[in-house]
Amino acid sequence: MGRPLDDRELVARAKRGDADAYEELVHAYQGIALRTAYLIAGNAADAEEAAQDGFLKAHRSLWRFRPGAPFKPWLLRIVANEARNRRRSAGRRAALALQAAGEAASGDAAPSPEAALLGAERREELVAALNRLSDADRETLALRYFLDLSEAETAAALGVRPGTVKSRLSRALERLRAELGEERE
């Protein structure tokens, strides 16, 4: 068996009509695409539709994709737009929710030491404060910290410049601290 292909090779093959190569890209990015869509759409069914339609639109637009550019931010921008359109047409506000009590932190059999340190009461307090922020502030913080996207990837998903993400993050953190009634550390 040969070495796994990197994104650049997979994109080049998918551009030539290789459906298997595109399927590998879908497998590689479906998790992050779904989570990004969920944070923006705020609803599981809409998020799944947005992720699927995003992958489909990305495939149709592959011929416009600049060779050598990173695939992930480009894809996330398309998926995030789909999610935003769904949220707008549903006319609702996205809100974050915590897992039911007793469930382990997502994806892990046991929560990471950092996640385990965050007590249930503090988690409730943080989520409630985040839900009181504007959509733009909440999305910026969630994409950057929950999904651990880089500033460039966060900027692509939000459709803004990386510099804008930096300033939005700083302001959103200030507002979140104010919601929590905390002073800047």
Place this chain on the structure above:
Amino acid sequence: MNERELRALGAWIDFPEERDLAPAMRARLSPRGPRRRRALVLVLAAALLAIAVAFAVRPARSGILRFFHLQGATIELVDKLP
């Protein structure tokens, strides 16, 4: 509150369960593929450009309109009817 707390909170958010999107995607992928789509777009763009150029040149425009019997009527005022 610090950034580390926010990162830790991400693990407790109720994200939807990940489902394999590939089978549904595959069924919806264009059988023509992105390359054929690009060729189609280029051909259409070239055709539109050719039409635009042809209509920008008066003799060509008249020739095309004559060919399709779409020429306008010309009104001339004369002293005496033929």
